[in-house]
Amino acid sequence: MDNLLDKQSHRSWTGALKLYTHRPVITLLLLGFSAGLPYLLVFSTLSAWLRDAEVSRSAIGFFGWVGITYSVKVLWAPVVDQLPLPFLTRWLGKRRSWLLLAQGVIAIGLLLMAASDPEQHLVMVALCAVLIAFASATQDIVIDAYRIESASEEYQGAMAATYILGYRLALLVAGAGSLLIADTSTWATAYTSMAALMFGAMLVSLAIAEPIPAARTGKPLTLFSREWLYETVVAPFVDFFKRNGQFALLILAFIGLYRLSDITMGIMANPFYLDLGFSKTEIASVSKLFGFIMTIVGGFVGGLCVARYGVHRTLIAGAILVASTNLLFVQLAYTGPELPWLIAAISADNLSGGLAATGFIAYIASLTNRAYTATQSALFSSLMTLPGKFQSGFSGVVVDHIGYAGFFGYAAIMGIPAVLLAIVVYKKRTRE
16 A cells, blocks of 8 residues: 555646545544544643643643553554444444544543643543543544545545644644633633534534445454454554564654654643743634644645655655754744744644644555554554653653753754654665
8 A cells, every 4th residue: 555655646636636525535524623622632732721720841741641642542452443332333333333432531521621620639630631532542543443444545645634634623623722712711611612522523423434344354253262362462463564574663663753853842832832921812813823724734735745746755845844843943932922933933833744744644544454454553653652742741841951942952853863764764665
């Protein structure tokens, strides 16, 4: 599939645009919104709430470890891939049943968080964040599998683009939208509103069609038997290493380092803006207008680039852009609360993020064997975020010691290995 995506790089621009009109591509817009909504609510939006409640920056930084839940979802992905849910699976099918369950838990977790006060019950807020992150990571497992199973290889780039668009729309709502609600009302109202949207996402899960999974050979396996455990837990990893040989280790290193730069800086973005002196309304307004527009452009251009130039060239361009845009945040740290520099930094960050994420999602789909869709895609996406999430936990400590300018310079340097590995992976695939 990886080579097929690169062979399709000769597709015309008109042919690339037509991919966006197909039903599976449009469906991923809605699922992308559902996937993106919880993310900021346990990440940068939560950090803004905590900072507003005068929680220390060091404590806020440690909340970044909540995101490690997304990075270890591979541990329970085999269960999601193979275990039917009582009643729900028979009614909705394997993918939609798990999707509905995960969305329900997210909505309940957001309601519990809305009822908590960080100043009085910080531990309760942390536990709610872990619950939401766990359910959100489970939802990601299901949606990744759904995306790969619901359409053929030629649509994966466009589906990645619409997924990113929906995801970023949700980030806008959960980020800028929550800030605006909190500024005019309360943080509890903001999180209650987000819970209502997640209940709405459950209606989407009921309306979409269940994808047809890849056919399995051999007789059906007894649940939790030794053969079932091997097929569920071991076989997906054996298959990946068998198909890629020693090069599999380089692929995994590339996946682990590709988003190190932007994840490292992400949790400190909102505290950075607030500490510079920008109001929550200013931050939300810039994110809503410039950040949103550039995200759409970045994701759309990324999808076109995958179809026109191939996934690997898109990956290289995305890695370079993600690393270099950190330098705009360095400049913003020196200039202070200057609105034009805030616009430039947020716009560039969203443009590069949209393009890079689209290419990377298509690349992960190209590595996946459809016989083990959920488990292998969870392995790749878990590894994608694990190094960055772990490192982000120390981001508040780094800022306290070297300041924001030094921190964002450090984040830019963290992007260099991704650029180099993207080139190595591209040259290896080209030789093949």
